[in-house]
Every structure is written in C-alpha cells, then in structure tokens.
Amino acid sequence: MTRDEARARDAADPLRPYRDRFALPEGVIYLDGNSLGPLPRATANALADMAQRQWGDRLIRSWNEGWIDAPQRIGGKIASLIGAHPDEVIVADSTSVNLFKLLVGALRHDPKRRTIVSETGNFPTDLHIAEGAVDCVPGARLNAVARDNLAEAIDHDTAVTLLTHVHYKTGERYDMTRWTALAHDAGALALWDLSHSVGAIEVDLNGAGADLAVGCGYKYLNGGPGAPAFLFVSRALQDGLASPLSGWMGHAAPFEFADAYTPAPGMTRWLAGTPPMLAMAGLEAGVDLWLDIDRAQVAAKSTALFDMLAAIGAELGLECVSPAIPDERGSHISFRHPEAYALCQALIARGVIGDFRDPDIVRFGLTPLYLGYEDVWRAGEILGEVLATKAYADPEFSKRNAVT
Structure with a gap:
C-alpha cells in the first residue's frame, strides 16, 4: 500500500x-x-464536572444523585460490549481484586472440587492471584499447564478454568464457546479474563455460556490510568456464589449498619468498599464513547x-x-x-x-x-x-x- x-x-x-x-x-x-x-476529549469535562459541581457544590448529596448507583449503571453499559445482561456486570476495584473474589467464590461453590486450571504463560498477575486464592481455601490448588495440555487437565476435580481470552503477548484468542463447553462437560465453571478483549473484539459471554469474567477499564475502554475494573457473573450463578470480601457496599442493607453480614442480592454483593467516584467518572466517559459504535x-x-x-x-x-x-x-x-x-x-x-x-x-x-x-x-x-x-x-x- x-x-x-x-x-x-x-x-x-x-x-x-x-x-x-x-x-x-x-x-x-x-x-x-x-x-x-x-x-x-469528553473525559476532561466529565472529571471537571465531578470535581467542581458534584463534589464541590453538591457534596454529600451527590451520593443520592447518581454516585451510589454508578457501579451498576456503568456495569450495565459495559455489559452491552461483552454480550451480557445489564444485571450481570458491575464495576468495582481492580482486575486483580475482582479475579481473586471470583476465584475464591468458585472454589467454595462446590466443596468436592478443589482445582483451578490455567495456562502457563498466562498474564502473570492472573497466576499470582490464583496462587493467593488457593491459599485461602483449604485443600485447593492451582494446576497451570501448557496450552496444548489444557484439555486433558480439566477433570472431575476442576472447580474453575481461568483463561485469558486474548493472550497479552501473542494476541492469540481462545475459542470461548469451545473452552467453556469443555469446562462444563467436566462439571467446572469457566472464568474469562477479558482485559485484551473488551473494546477490541467481539465478545459474547452469554452466547458462549460463560459463567464468570473480569476485565479492566484502562485499556481499550479508555477509562484512564488505574481505572476501575468490572466483573461478570451469569444470572444462573448469582444466588449461589459469595464474595470472600464482605465489604459494607456489598451488604444487603448497608445503611442499617448491622454487625452481622448479609450479602446483597445479585451483582451488588461483589462490591466491597466505597466506589472511587473520580475514577468512575473517567471510566464512564470512556465507556460512553463506545455505545454508538x-x-x-x-x-x-x-x-x-x-x-x-x-x-x-x-x-x-x-x-x-x-x-x-x-x-x-x-x-x-x-x-x-x-x-x-x-x-x-x-x-x-x-x-x-x-x-x-x-x-x-x-x-x-x-x-x-x-x-x-x-x-x-x-x-x-x-x-x-x-x-x-x-x-x-x-x-x-x-x-x-x-x-x-
């Protein structure tokens, strides 16, 4: 050319x-x-409005004027980019923290299954987080094998497969439908890291039958450095999985200030601490750019x-x-x-x-x-x-x- x-x-x-x-x-x-x-370009104005009007003028009132619902609202927008229902995605924490929450939740889902199966050469943080997750569940282990040996590694002891949809180094993409089916055939859950997928290629979590997913906001979604991440839990699993981080924003009634923890229904239970609203504003501006594309x-x-x-x-x-x-x-x-x-x-x-x-x-x-x-x-x-x-x-x- x-x-x-x-x-x-x-x-x-x-x-x-x-x-x-x-x-x-x-x-x-x-x-x-x-x-x-x-x-x-829209992000600068969004951040200025967040700082000057919402924080500076409205102060605490802004929590009742859109802040408190931001994790669900922005999650619903991201859902349209990854083939999910709006009530299956929520924005919270970092990719690493969300991955930890979902892995521990998956390991505790079926006590008879104790193994996370993943790929050697996966994004290192994913494997590091998986190592930490198995330490939190007695008897759990991580079995990371070469890509060519993955299919045979998924067996009756597998609780969850942890695969990155698009490899961070080579760009190689998994057939999500095929590998989700392999996990399901063995009775395991399938968890996908979408960090190099969302905003870059077509993703259809529900079409593939995926159970769980995480992804970041600062890459193709243009949410800014250190932007909040998101996590996905299919509707069929939402009542059966629990987050190991029982923070007050994930409580069923956070403003009753009860001593005992009761998880909120649906995706809200995956929240932990207070949403970082300045960062959420940057992420939402980036996500909004994608909605008419x-x-x-x-x-x-x-x-x-x-x-x-x-x-x-x-x-x-x-x-x-x-x-x-x-x-x-x-x-x-x-x-x-x-x-x-x-x-x-x-x-x-x-x-x-x-x-x-x-x-x-x-x-x-x-x-x-x-x-x-x-x-x-x-x-x-x-x-x-x-x-x-x-x-x-x-x-x-x-x-x-x-x-x-």
Whole structure:
C-alpha cells in the first residue's frame, strides 16, 4: 500500500470521525498494545464536572444523585460490549481484586472440587492471584499447564478454568464457546479474563455460556490510568456464589449498619468498599464513547490494519508471532526480534509508541477508533528505517529502565 492509498482508505473509513474524540499528541503514532488507552476529549469535562459541581457544590448529596448507583449503571453499559445482561456486570476495584473474589467464590461453590486450571504463560498477575486464592481455601490448588495440555487437565476435580481470552503477548484468542463447553462437560465453571478483549473484539459471554469474567477499564475502554475494573457473573450463578470480601457496599442493607453480614442480592454483593467516584467518572466517559459504535466495523478495520502491518513486518524480515486468522487473535500484533527492547525504545524516540514484552517481543496495538491507515504506513516506514540503520544498537536503547 502506498501512502496515497492509505490516505484514500482513511478518507473512506466510516470510523474516521471517532479519531477526533481523542486528545492525541501531535507527532505521536500511538501503537501501545494496549497498556493504556488515550484520553477521550469528553473525559476532561466529565472529571471537571465531578470535581467542581458534584463534589464541590453538591457534596454529600451527590451520593443520592447518581454516585451510589454508578457501579451498576456503568456495569450495565459495559455489559452491552461483552454480550451480557445489564444485571450481570458491575464495576468495582481492580482486575486483580475482582479475579481473586471470583476465584475464591468458585472454589467454595462446590466443596468436592478443589482445582483451578490455567495456562502457563498466562498474564502473570492472573497466576499470582490464583496462587493467593488457593491459599485461602483449604485443600485447593492451582494446576497451570501448557496450552496444548489444557484439555486433558480439566477433570472431575476442576472447580474453575481461568483463561485469558486474548493472550497479552501473542494476541492469540481462545475459542470461548469451545473452552467453556469443555469446562462444563467436566462439571467446572469457566472464568474469562477479558482485559485484551473488551473494546477490541467481539465478545459474547452469554452466547458462549460463560459463567464468570473480569476485565479492566484502562485499556481499550479508555477509562484512564488505574481505572476501575468490572466483573461478570451469569444470572444462573448469582444466588449461589459469595464474595470472600464482605465489604459494607456489598451488604444487603448497608445503611442499617448491622454487625452481622448479609450479602446483597445479585451483582451488588461483589462490591466491597466505597466506589472511587473520580475514577468512575473517567471510566464512564470512556465507556460512553463506545455505545454508538458499530462493532462489526471495528472488527473489519482491525483486520485490515493487522494485515497491513503484518505485510510490512514480513517485508522487513520480522517474525510475526500473532495468528494470521482474524477469528484467532485480538487487536494487537507482535513481532519477535533479538533486540526487541532496544528496538521498541528506538521507535518510541522517533514518535512510534509500541511496547516490549520479555524476552523478545515488540507489540503494537491496532485500535481502530483513533488509528488510521496512514498512521500504520508511517509507523512501518519508521520501523524500516530503524531496522535498516540498526538505530536500536545505540547503547542508550539497550538499558531496560522504562515501563514500556
């Protein structure tokens, strides 16, 4: 594709108007993959209103003017993005905390089952949290196996499978329907981490028969750094699972201030502490941006951007480790290079922000809402220049001292 052809595709792109809804820095091609979504323009006004009017003017009255219902309200909006009912999703805490709550709840659901089955090479935090969860349930254990051995590891002792829908490093996507069915066939629950899925690809939790799910708000949902996360529990399980964190916001009657704990019905029982309303305002602004978007157009453009960058990478001799088939991947592309960290830093120095994943992966996010075809074309040109000149060999870029 030539630069003129890329510009023509941008001009004909039905998603192009959404680019103006983001505050993108001049001279930067943002290909983060995705550790932090960019700032939606609407967010600044939402945060200002939260601070100046809702907090500054209305003070405590704001809890009765929308604050107290924010976890359910925003959760209902996210539900529309992941194929869930509005009363099956709630916003609370972080992805890690929500994962802990659901894993312990799943382990306690059936005392005869004591194993969490997951994948080695899963996002490390998921495995770390799973290790902590089994320590809280006597006799429980984590069985993390290679992806090729997962099916045989799911057996009569499995309480819950913990799988990340889109792999954070390679972008490989699980067939959610198939793997949920495998868990159910063994009598286990299926828990999905949607952190690299929600806002990036089509997700249909109810269509797949999923039981539980978690996801973050700061990646493709553009909720801001450290944005609150969400969790999903299917309607069929809501009365049978209990959160191990029995905080007062999850109480059936929190303002009666009773000594004994009684869990609230439905998803409210998964709340613990007071919602962080400044952060909730940022998340809601990011989620609202998604509500009128045609997700089929997002998927089609993601595929086109991937194919474009994959072709550039192939021409430059880079090994692509992400699946070539669209239905088998998320919305980022990863290349292997022996000096991946230094290569990533050299690109960042030239205004192309991707990220590095240990030990040898350069990852590029392909977010259709704000990324254009010319952006990818130009990023490819800069990538070629860096490789041709071996700019990454500069000692400055060999020091592992940056977050990305």
